[in-house]
Amino acid sequence: MRSSTVRIRPLAALSVAALSVLLLAGCSGASEPDASGTQTPAAGECTFGAPSGATSDAIEVEGVGAAATVTVPADLEFAELERTVLSEGDGEEIVAGDLVTVTYQIVDAATGEVLEDSATSPAGDGEIVPMLLDPQAMSIFVAALECAPLGSQSVLAIPGAMLGEGAASVVVVAQAEETLPTVATGADQEPVAGMPAVTLDEDGKPTITIPDADAPATVEIALLKKGDGETVAAGDAVVVQYEGVKWSDGTVFDGSWQRGTPSQFQTTGVVAGFRQALEGQQVGSQVLVVIPPEFGYGEKEGDALQFETLVFVVDILAVQHAATQ
Structure with a gap:
């Protein structure tokens, strides 16, 4: 059984798939994919390892999940990929390859427009979306959620320069809610x-x-x-x-x-x-x-x-x- 990488259909002006592919290409620190097409970080290392910084620290988030209110200060400079963990959960540490349910918002940093969220995504069930954290297909969520405990809420700041010429900078607010079984349970x-x-x-x-x-x-x-x-x-x-x-x-x-x-x-x-x-x-x-x-x-x-x-x-x-x- 051979297949192409999963692509989530565009649900708004900007698709998760496009963001993922471009982010992966823009992260020079990412490791090479193996023959299966799944990128695997070195033991004990994060795939992207996005650090916190002045940009991600300055973004304000009130509430959780798709209902959160995200405020990006005017003229905030987006120069590097940055992640700030807003609240730390009490679960096991999330790593690339985990299968989890996720709540999220993707926001245009300049306008504040919500481009996509887990509550309105047809991919999900209610307000959550099940997601395999594969760096090749879901890299924005790997970058946002990896190397933090399950239940943590994080904000990821993505410079428009990483997404292509003329692209707007993007903010991703995400939280991994639950770990899903990796074998059939029926x-x-x-x-x-x-x-x-x-x-x-x-x-x-x-x-x-x-x-x-x-x-x-x-x-x-x-x-x-x-x-x-x-x-x-x-x-x-x-x-x-x-x-x-x-x-x-x-x-x-x-x-x-x-x-x-x-x-x-x-x-x-x-x-x-x-x-x-x-x-x-x-x-x-x-x-x-x-x-x-x-x-x-x-x-x-x-x-x-x-x-x-x-x-x-x-x-x-x-x-x-x-x-x-």
Whole structure:
């Protein structure tokens, strides 16, 4: 299963995705991404390590989350990326790769206009948005929240120069509310006869055993755990743990478990069989899917998986809903 990086749809004059990409490009201190596309800081280090400074310290915030009132002093100079922790929570320290719920506002520093917030974002549920803190896709939130305890409220000052020629400076006020599970938590379901067998280790990592039988000719899906969370719809962005093996020899060819952090992507950015396994399922579910080449990589000439039937176990951890037209 290969996919492009998640992109949140623009919800106002400025999109989170555009901010994230430009901020990542502008931070010279960030480490190089690994082969999975997920950027991993060195042990014990922050990805961005934005310090507090005169600019971030001068921004006033009253209240929390999307309801907060943000006041930026007139003519405040935005020269460097700065972060001030306004209030410190009492949870575990947040690091890149964590899966959390977030409340936030993104504000135009010059006008005070709220460009986007968690309460009106279609990606979220109510006033919170579930978010995998992946520096490649959600870098503004990594910069705002990392290396501070869960529950902390921070203000991030982003100079317009980091966002492109002529761009306005931006203020992000964010708070990580809760840590979400990184394995499926739904109710166990009865195994389906003829499907691969799945066992889980103490951390929830699956081992997949292929049956002594011919591979099916159509996509086959079995629910291993049934969650009761939000339902995944077409075009939604999902956060998952997954393991993929070949039916032909049972070897692992891809998976988030080897990378040590969940993955995120849109349902429209994966092969057809994988998409079928996601859409219509609820957060908290664990899905087993068998994907023949026709619904996988069969049309990709020369691909190493072109003629392979693929088997995935997918834990659906969170969903960000697509904006409706």
